[in-house]
Amino acid sequence: SQTIHQWPATLVQPVGSPLSLECTVEGTSNPNLYWYRQAAGRGLQLLFYSVGIGQISSEVPQNLSASRPQDRQFILSSKKLLLSDSGFYLCAWRGDGGNEKLFFGSGTQLSVL
């Protein structure tokens, strides 16, 4: 069966520091992968998605970047964090078929101070 791993679970970083969040998927090959951000009291905002190695699409301009160095690895990064980058970050992969079901990781709570 497929599983998705995301770490760390929580992270406290100072403004201006770098960021690296990692997500890996097991049990499937060539998955579509996604990074979402959930701000308090708001819906999920799609940040990046990837249909394959090295293929990254960005939904919104921002201070973050994403990379996909391996088929089942998706990384969210920043060179210098801003206060506004605080939030709950969720990685997800898409199930097969046309129903676009998304399966989410357990999330990373990022606090930028």
Place this chain on the structure above:
Amino acid sequence: GEDVEQSLFLSVREGDSSVINCTYTDSSSTYLYWYKQEPGAGLQLLTYIFSNMDMKQDQRLTVLLNKKDKHLSLRIADTQTGDSAIYFCAEKLRRMISGGYNKLIFGAGTRLAVHP
């Protein structure tokens, strides 16, 4: 525009039914989803409905879709304390964004509190 709206809070007594409502804007949406998020965790897909259906039932969950009013609801029968969570409604847009991805739009979530 792209918008999915939900009320932010719902409080119910244990054993009663819960009804969580959602309105969406894209009349061409093909799939609509309900996700559940427990504290500190990721989202878990509860159920989904295809746009040509009016109702879908899955054990204690009943999804009703009113396409004319663009209204989706999730009914949880015999609500238990373990149902306390945030429930997200999402729609799959028919149109594709770059890369051939049918975008999912999520609501802000409804926090369900179940009390004895």
